[in-house]
Amino acid sequence: MRALFRYINQYTTVSEEDFQVIKRYFIHEKLKKKQCLLREGEICRYVAFILKGAMRQYYVDEKGVEHVINLFVENWWAGDRESFVMATPSIYLVDAWEDCDVLLISRENVLKLRRQFTAFSELLLKLDERNAIATQRRLTYSISFSAELRYKSFVDNYPYFVARFPQHIIASYLGITKDTLSRLRKKLAGD
Amino acid sequence: MQALREYLNQYVSSLISDEEFEVIQSYFVHKKLRKKQYLLQYGEICKHMAFIVKGAARKFYLDEKGVEHVVDLCIENWWAGDRESFAMSKPTIYYIEVWEDTEVLLISRANVAILEYECKPFNEFVLKLDEKSHIAKQKRITSAISFTAKERYEDFAACYPEILRRFPQHVIASYLGITKDTLSRLRRQG
Numbered sequence: 001m002r003a004l005f006r007y008i009n010q011y012t013t014v015s016e017e018d019f020q021v022i023k024r025y026f027i028h029e030k031l032k033k034k035q036c037l038l039r040e041g042e043i044c045r046y047v048a049f050i051l052k053g054a055m056r057q058y059y060v061d062e063k064g065v066e067h068v069i070n071l072f073v074e075n076w077w078a079g080d081r082e083s084f085v086m087a088t089p090s091i092y093l094v095d096a097w098e099d100c101d102v103l104l105i106s107r108e109n110v111l112k113l114r115r116q117f118t119a120f121s122e123l124l125l126k127l128d129e130r131n132a133i134a135t136q137r138r139l140t141y142s143i144s145f146s147a148e149l150r151y152k153s154f155v156d157n158y159p160y161f162v163a164r165f166p167q168h169i170i171a172s173y174l175g176i177t178k179d180t181l182s183r184l185r186k187k188l189a190g191d
Numbered sequence: 192m193q194a195l196r197e198y199l200n201q202y203v204s205s206l207i208s209d210e211e212f213e214v215i216q217s218y219f220v221h222k223k224l225r226k227k228q229y230l231l232q233y234g235e236i237c238k239h240m241a242f243i244v245k246g247a248a249r250k251f252y253l254d255e256k257g258v259e260h261v262v263d264l265c266i267e268n269w270w271a272g273d274r275e276s277f278a279m280s281k282p283t284i285y286y287i288e289v290w291e292d293t294e295v296l297l298i299s300r301a302n303v304a305i306l307e308y309e310c311k312p313f314n315e316f317v318l319k320l321d322e323k324s325h326i327a328k329q330k331r332i333t334s335a336i337s338f339t340a341k342e343r344y345e346d347f348a349a350c351y352p353e354i355l356r357r358f359p360q361h362v363i364a365s366y367l368g369i370t371k372d373t374l375s376r377l378r379r380q381g
Binding site for chain 1: 322330
């Protein structure tokens with residue numbers, strides 16, 4: 001839980017006393033590698049704050065091809081926001097890529113915390129802002145940048161993803177083939 | 192300003208009072224832009240977010256070959272701006288061009304922060320809007336990286352019929368990341 005306390009205090013100020021209340025709204029859970037937090041067609045009841053481990057969110061198309069939508073590591077939130085907020089069935093799968101320690105929180109409890117603690121609402125506003133920025137970037141990169149530029153900015157922005165996930169997952173995240181990715185890696189190593 | 196009030200009221204749990212709206216509107220500045228005028232240009236800092244009262248705008252990225260990539264299309268009741276530049280005060284990589292004669296309400300970063308802090312309904316509104324916009328962006332990414340051109344077009348036409356009507360085909364094609372020829376083929380099929 002200390003990781004969550006430190007994390008929240010990076011964005012806003014929460015006292016020890018308030019944190020004792022806040023932490024009661026979270027459930028600690030362990031996930032084994034490959035275990036699913038969310039399956040396609042299910043409603044995302046919880047978002048997971050990752051204490052330890054790595055996860056991925058992906059979409060499986062009608063041909064059975066996996067498209068990696070998001071990657072998550074420690075101090076990130078994993079889940080499908082659309083399904084979580086609207087209580088609609090998810091089109092995604094979210095699973096553990098390594099053994100994970102997570103803190104789960106339900107939609108209802110997020111809303112309760114938001115009402116009860118101004119600091120929690122401030123945290124959400126800040127996270128949403130960061131998220132909007134990162135998502136806009138990802139979108140611009142994926143529709144307008146060359147594969148090389150996309151890979152370069154990925155390495156610059158998320159060096160820890162490169163270290164934690166295998167090449168085929170990263171290639172899928174970037175929307176390029178595995179062959180293109182290994183060609184780019186060789187090229188950049190030579191530069 | 193009435194448009195803004197009706198818009199905000201769609202998001203909040205209890206309707207905004209006259210007094211609250213007096214305060215909210217005092218933080219906005221009204222501005223008119225002519226077709227083809229820029230709201231924001233590459234290298235500038237995005238000082239304001241623009242709420243579109245009337246008109247349409249497009250946001251694009253110009254790559255090193257001079258090709259425009261349409262990143263966002265905005266019409267009435269949408270916000271135009273570059274959130275990254277706005278929040279971090281750093282130069283933008285985008286252009287935002289008004290596509291029709293447009294009327295906007297501008298709000299600065301400092302004023303957003305004041306309203307978030309002092310006006311509960313505004314705080315509630317921003318949280319809901321962020322949530323909605325996050326969901327829409329996530330969908331767009333999924334569609335851009337995993338859907339076929341046909342699925343992308345159908346999804347877009349179903350979600351944003353008004354935008355489809357307001358912008359020409361080459362702009363829509365760029366937004367969808369497909370060629371103009373592919374788009375017109377898809378439209379004929381549909």
